[in-house]
Amino acid sequence: MIKSKLPHVSTTIFSVMSQLAQENNAINLAQGFPDFNTDSELITRLNYYSTQNYNQYAPMFGVEKLRILLSEKFTKLYQSDYDFQNEINITSGASQAIFNVISTLIHPNDEVIIFEPAYDLYQPTVELFGGKVVPIKLKHPEYSIDFEELKQKISAKTKLIIINNPNNPTGRILSEEDLKQFEKIISETNAYILADEVYEHITFDEKKHQSFAQLKSIKDRVFIVGSFGKLFHITGWKIGYVLAEKELMKEFRKCHQFNVFSTHTPSQYALADYMENAEHYLHLNQFFQEKRDFFIEGLQQTKFEILPCEGTYFLSANYAKLSDLNDIDFATKLTKEYKVATIPFSAFYQDKTDHNIIRFCFAKKNETLEQALEKLSKL
Numbered sequence: 001m002i003k004s005k006l007p008h009v010s011t012t013i014f015s016v017m018s019q020l021a022q023e024n025n026a027i028n029l030a031q032g033f034p035d036f037n038t039d040s041e042l043i044t045r046l047n048y049y050s051t052q053n054y055n056q057y058a059p060m061f062g063v064e065k066l067r068i069l070l071s072e073k074f075t076k077l078y079q080s081d082y083d084f085q086n087e088i089n090i091t092s093g094a095s096q097a098i099f100n101v102i103s104t105l106i107h108p109n110d111e112v113i114i115f116e117p118a119y120d121l122y123q124p125t126v127e128l129f130g131g132k133v134v135p136i137k138l139k140h141p142e143y144s145i146d147f148e149e150l151k152q153k154i155s156a157k158t159k160l161i162i163i164n165n166p167n168n169p170t171g172r173i174l175s176e177e178d179l180k181q182f183e184k185i186i187s188e189t190n191a192y193i194l195a196d197e198v199y200e201h202i203t204f205d206e207k208k209h210q211s212f213a214q215l216k217s218i219k220d221r222v223f224i225v226g227s228f229g230k231l232f233h234i235t236g237w238k239i240g241y242v243l244a245e246k247e248l249m250k251e252f253r254k255c256h257q258f259n260v261f262s263t264h265t266p267s268q269y270a271l272a273d274y275m276e277n278a279e280h281y282l283h284l285n286q287f288f289q290e291k292r293d294f295f296i297e298g299l300q301q302t303k304f305e306i307l308p309c310e311g312t313y314f315l316s317a318n319y320a321k322l323s324d325l326n327d328i329d330f331a332t333k334l335t336k337e338y339k340v341a342t343i344p345f346s347a348f349y350q351d352k353t354d355h356n357i358i359r360f361c362f363a364k365k366n367e368t369l370e371q372a373l374e375k376l377s378k379l
Contacts, residue, residue: 113160114133200226204285323356
């Protein structure tokens with residue numbers, strides 16, 4: 001019998017709800033993936049490189065052209081200089097990037113602060129390397145950060161603070177003042193920041209994404225993770241990236257080279273060609289805001305209480321006026337009886353905090369959203 005390294009971990013809620021959706025022929029608004037195609041231009045470039053013998057190992061750091069374009073993007077958008085040779089690395093998805101950052105930093109008994117509700121990858125990865133998660137709950141119902149609590153929770157053992165911005169599942173984004181608070185707090189500690197910014201280009205109502213890349217005074221303490229899957233509707237390609245100061249990146253690459261070593265080659269070349277036109281990602285917020293607004297308009301015809309959504313392609317709602325069930329049972333009932341799958345918020349908390357809130361993914365075709373809204377209107 002194997003002695004489990006993660007004895008309390010089971011199948012993720014995303015897989016559970018997606019399987020339940022499949023079993024009940026329900027519309028899957030649970031797992032965060034689009035049901036529409038990516039741009040045919042990107043597929044054409046992938047086909048081209050696949051047939052032109054770009055099928056062997058890419059450099060461990062990633063294809064050079066792609067790293068150069070990322071460097072230029074961060075300079076233009078955030079006035080942040082990251083050297084494409086020594087401070088940018090392409091990864092096999094953002095999840096692998098996050099896993100490797102944690103593996104780079106965390107030793108047994110190191111403490112890692114995360115903000116809940118939190119993406120479920122963080123805690124088990126920390127525990128795999130012997131670290132201890134110290135959760136801080138975002139203030140309900142606005143889901144803002146209590147910086148006084150953060151200061152109290154930081155100790156000499158605090159090695160890392162993980163921040164997801166824009167935030168999955170709440171849909172909230174950090175302000176410029178929030179980043180200044182982090183900058184001041186981090187500068188007075190020995191902790192590092194892992195900034196999970198995979199939804200950086202999905203912010204709404206003309207609100208600007210505040211990247212931790214802007215904090216030049218603590219650049220040597222920050223890892224930034226991004227995702228091409230989220231950027232271009234290609235979650236199945238599993239291509240992400242990490243930006244970090246060169247000494248941090250040197251240590252990151254020690255772990256990266258013995259994990260996946262390199263990432264799918266033709267995809268990187270295709271993405272590099274596609275990234276040359278910045279319009280392909282600069283208008284992503286408009287595309288998803290139309291979907292958000294469409295879905296909100298439909299939900300307003302129900303008894304759901306809609307929570308603010310400033311970013312990501314997730315919308316959350318309180319169902320207390322519809323049911324007394326706990327959120328897992330309500331999400332299960334919604335899937336089985338009303339044929340719409342969602343994610344219960346309690347899955348994003350260590351202690352399973354339940355505020356009667358579920359999360360919808362609106363990265364779907366309008367006809368899919370229409371069908372889901374029709375079913376939800378029967379509640």
